[in-house]
Amino acid sequence: MPDRAPQPVDRQLPTEEARDLITLVRDIAAQEIVPSAAEEEDAGRFPRELFTLLSQSGLLGLPYDSEYGGGDQPYEVYLQVLEELAAARLTVGLGVSVHSLASYALAAYGTKEQQVEHLPAMLGGGMLGAYCLSEPHSGSDAAALRTRAVRDGDDWVITGTKAWITHGGIADFYTVMARTGDEGPRGISAFLVPGDAQGLSAAVPEKKMGMKGSPTAQVHFDGVRVPDARRIGEEGQGFAIALSSLDSGRLGISACAIGVAQAALDEAVAYAADRRQFGKPIADFQGLRFMLADMATQIEAGRALYLAAARLKDAGRPFAKQAAMAKLHCTDTAMRVTTDAVQILGGYGYTADFPAERYMREAKVLQIVEGTNQIQRMVIARHLVGPEER
């Protein structure tokens, strides 16, 4: 019988260094992530020590400048690393993506002085970041946020509650969008808040459908005082910084989604080759062969789409529309492919004895975070026909 075990994804990588990086990530995934992923997700355990290892291995600052502790890698490479990590365990892939999102504001908009002071610890010094935009009453309408920062001498005093914060309560730094001016997007500024700041606390993490190992919590700012030297960008520029961070972050979500989808396809292929019904492997039935073919095709299309957007970004060209398209397509693909994988495994697919059901629960959140897929369609449409009339 031919070998039908899944093969590692054959990646197009621009350099020898990038190929070495993928080999390193596959080794870490096989040895340190996959063996404990199901058990730790079940127990809701966040693998903090793994993030220390990723930082020591240079994998927490890949797309940033090596002058500040980053890895100098193009997005084309960084995203493929993320895809491999997410295929091993979404809590890890998404955690790296959120850390990168949280680092973006300072790396792209910070002053040289701020970057020299903070970035090396953030990008390669073992720190873990969180990105604080959403609030209990403002999710998709993020510009309606109410957390306020009030000037007091050389300091700002931040008061309010952020919601749904990935790494809330365990992060070493929080990139926080807070209102410093009038209502609306132009009244918002960005701040870099240390995790041990007085007055910062986190609620008990949410009980989620999936990604239970990744803590998601409300974060309270009760008169948190930060010096003006921790304000990122200009006063009133915070919302533009938040949106620009999300353009890149959405590419990270796209890559994570394709990682989860690929893991589910690999599981389905291996199972279909092994499981026999009616005297032959179920992989011989055309009904399932066509499903597998469709799953693989959607995944390849998703990978090509996020890589095309990444290459635009790497070339310094506008990529926001393509990032929204990639997020929409890749996360919808992850939902569809993981659902089909459960179907291919039959009754076993619906049990925790196989990872297919975990992949399906994990895929769902990717259609929601960093702008729901309805919001992605709004972004794409704006690029096509301009803004909606108010």
Ligand SMILES: Cc1cc2nc3c(=O)[nH]c(=O)nc-3n(C[C@H](O)[C@H](O)[C@H](O)COP(=O)(O)OP(=O)(O)OC[C@H]3O[C@@H](n4cnc5c(N)ncnc54)[C@H](O)[C@@H]3O)c2cc1C
């Ligand atoms: C596990 C998890 C981790 C997260 N991590 C973070 C994080 O680290 N940092 C952070 O800041 N946020 C984070 N979020 C928040 C996430 O970004 C929001 O949940 C998301 O933006 C949607 O906001 P909402 O949940 O308030 O939904 P709402 O905005 O209330 O939307 C509800 C529904 O209405 C739809 N909708 C809203 N407006 C429109 C419209 N104009 N047209 C059509 N449909 C619309 C939405 O698509 C959705 O289906 C996280 C969320 C989750 C679940």
